[in-house]
Amino acid sequence: MSRLRASLTPYALLFPGTLWLAIFFVIPTVVMLSLSLQSGDVVNGYAFTFNWHSYVDGISTYHDQIIRSLVYGLASTLIQIVIGFPVAYWIAFKGGSRKSVYLFMLLLPFLVSFVLRTISWQFFLSDNGLLLGPLKSAGLVPQDFHILATSAAVIGGLAYNFLPFMILPMYVALERIDPRVLEAAQDLYASKAQTFLRVVLPLSLPGVFAGVLMTFVPATSDYVNASVLGGTSNTMVGNVIQNQFLINQDYPTASALSFTLMALLLVGIFAYARALGTEDVLEVAAR
Amino acid sequence: MKRGLLRGRLLQIYTWLVIAWLVLPIAVMILFGFNDTHGRFNTSWQGFTLKWYGKLFEIGDLTQALVNSLVIAVLTMLVAGVLGSLIGLALGRYRFRGAGAMNLVMFAAISCAEIVMGASLLSLFVTLAVPLGFWTIVISHVMFSISFVAVTVRARVMTLDASLEEAARDLGAGPWTTFRLVTLPMIFPGVLAGSMLAFALSIDDFVITNFNSGGTVTFPLWIWGATRVGIPPQVNVMGTLIFAAGVLIALGNALLARRRANA
Numbered sequence: 001m002s003r004l005r006a007s008l009t010p011y012a013l014l015f016p017g018t019l020w021l022a023i024f025f026v027i028p029t030v031v032m033l034s035l036s037l038q039s040g041d042v043v044n045g046y047a048f049t050f051n052w053h054s055y056v057d058g059i060s061t062y063h064d065q066i067i068r069s070l071v072y073g074l075a076s077t078l079i080q081i082v083i084g085f086p087v088a089y090w091i092a093f094k095g096g097s098r099k100s101v102y103l104f105m106l107l108l109p110f111l112v113s114f115v116l117r118t119i120s121w122q123f124f125l126s127d128n129g130l131l132l133g134p135l136k137s138a139g140l141v142p143q144d145f146h147i148l149a150t151s152a153a154v155i156g157g158l159a160y161n162f163l164p165f166m167i168l169p170m171y172v173a174l175e176r177i178d179p180r181v182l183e184a185a186q187d188l189y190a191s192k193a194q195t196f197l198r199v200v201l202p203l204s205l206p207g208v209f210a211g212v213l214m215t216f217v218p219a220t221s222d223y224v225n226a227s228v229l230g231g232t233s234n235t236m237v238g239n240v241i242q243n244q245f246l247i248n249q250d251y252p253t254a255s256a257l258s259f260t261l262m263a264l265l266l267v268g269i270f271a272y273a274r275a276l277g278t279e280d281v282l283e284v285a286a287r
Numbered sequence: 288m289k290r291g292l293l294r295g296r297l298l299q300i301y302t303w304l305v306i307a308w309l310v311l312p313i314a315v316m317i318l319f320g321f322n323d324t325h326g327r328f329n330t331s332w333q334g335f336t337l338k339w340y341g342k343l344f345e346i347g348d349l350t351q352a353l354v355n356s357l358v359i360a361v362l363t364m365l366v367a368g369v370l371g372s373l374i375g376l377a378l379g380r381y382r383f384r385g386a387g388a389m390n391l392v393m394f395a396a397i398s399c400a401e402i403v404m405g406a407s408l409l410s411l412f413v414t415l416a417v418p419l420g421f422w423t424i425v426i427s428h429v430m431f432s433i434s435f436v437a438v439t440v441r442a443r444v445m446t447l448d449a450s451l452e453e454a455a456r457d458l459g460a461g462p463w464t465t466f467r468l469v470t471l472p473m474i475f476p477g478v479l480a481g482s483m484l485a486f487a488l489s490i491d492d493f494v495i496t497n498f499n500s501g502g503t504v505t506f507p508l509w510i511w512g513a514t515r516v517g518i519p520p521q522v523n524v525m526g527t528l529i530f531a532a533g534v535l536i537a538l539g540n541a542l543l544a545r546r547r548a549n550a
Binding site: 005007009010011013014016017018020021024025026027028029031032035083084086087089090091094100102104105106107108109110111112113114115116117119120121122123124126129130133160163164213214217218220221222223224228238241242245246251254255258259261262265269 | 298299301302305306308309310311312313315316319330331369370371373374376377378380381383385386389392393395396398399400401402403404406407408409410411413414426427429430433434437462487490491493494497498506507510511514518522526529530533534537541
């Protein structure tokens with residue numbers, strides 16, 4: 001009896017949370033899939049008709065936004081690796097007793113609302129704002145020079161907003177490297193460059209992968225940066241989904257686009273998960 | 288040797304530059320909470336004032352939005368804190384059939400794009416004709432926070448020594464007593480960290496809230512709505528106060544941890 005109870009304990013613990021996730025996370029995904037295959041309109045209601053046209057129409061109408069999202073997502077992720085790796089490296093190996101201070105500083109942006117931070121950038125970069133105003137009055141840049149409403153502004157905003165998510169997993173991976181491994185490399189007459197390229201870099205890859213996972217998904221699906229920093233000509237698929245869902249209430253098209261986005265992201269995630277094993281990714285992501 | 292020293296310095300300076308980049312918009316936000324602006328747009332420096340701190344709650348909708356955000360964050364912290372901790376405990380302590388599937392669902396929930404989560408939850412609410420508002424926001428926030436709490440608690444549980452619980456049982460404690468007197472105190476730091484994470488995720492969330500809020504406005508949604516007509520300085524002040532509270536809590540936490548480690 002108590003044996004049976006012991007074997008049921010984990011299920012009892014899981015039950016309420018799992019129920020919540022099932023009803024409000026798993027089932028909605030299925031509902032959205034069905035919604036994406038319906039036809040009709042807001043006034044007359046929608047009916048399930050296996051209507052693939054929402055996908056065909058959605059993708060052909062908005063392929064620019066879809067491609068732009070992937071390009072912006074990839075570009076910002078690469079920028080984050082390049083910017084973040086030296087930081088993670090320095091904190092992990094040279095941070096000494098002040099490692100936690102540096103990590104704390106890296107996490108400071110998360111104490112300010114994401115929307116507010118992005119608006120703060122808009123404000124800083126605006127055509128006559130804190131940065132360009134003085135530069136223009138000093139004659140260092142032309143009067144019609146602008147940063148906002150360019151793709152660079154959006155990619156920069158994305159790179160900014162998710163950078164800590166890239167640095168932290170890389171830091172965790174680098175920090176875990178046993179110093180004795182590095183000593184061994186030196187004992188075997190590896191030069192500093194060789195040690196870095198053939199020992200440190202490979203050992204840091206799980207962290208880079210986890211960082212990519214944590215930044216590529218939110219960056220690709222973001223629409224806040226594109227709306228605030230990108231003006232009207234740099235919209236991403238997130239902007240379209242938001243407009244179709246909340247303003248036009250064209251649920252089938254919006255659902256089809258969300259599903260397309262999810263499918264594209266899933267392909268990427270599964271490639272990573274396969275390369276690493278989910279457990280590992282979760283573990284690194286959890287730290 | 289000298290070159291090595293220089294290179295070490297360069298990386299250190301570089302790290303500080305990146306940190307400065309990360310902190311710059313926060314500094315701008317704090318600074319313009321002290322700006323003596325008179326027009327609708329708080330965009331150019333007009334001189335120092337503290338008046339916005341005095342007029343903090345003069346915009347009724349904004350105050351209401353902040354109150355909504357705080358209440359929702361507390362509810363999310365409590366509900367997701369409990370539900371997520373139970374999952375974390377189960378996954379960290381027991382081996383059972385289905386653990387892999389559960390890990391996969393949580394992995395999916397953590398790595399899922401926010402917009403997809405928000406849109407699919409809205410699909411459910413639209414299909415079932417559930418009226419959107421305060422409670423649909425709470426439901427959505429608990430939904431996306433549970434996995435983060437569970438993962439945090441699981442990490443804590445996995446580092447603990449299960450033999451302490453066995454010892455409690457050997458000494459005649461029942462399952463509930465063991466849980467209350469041994470397990471819970473041991474995992475509590477993880478539960479607290481997970482719950483605080485849920486609070487932070489909830490109060491900051493924009494995307495999922497935007498999809499499932501109906502007419503209810505939270506702090507980030509209010510700011511979003513105000514971007515086109517100009518952000519009043521009160522927003523900067525509220526952002527500054529939330530930031531300061533977060534820093535104080537984090538520092539207090541670190542001090543407590545250090546004191547405990549030294550004791």
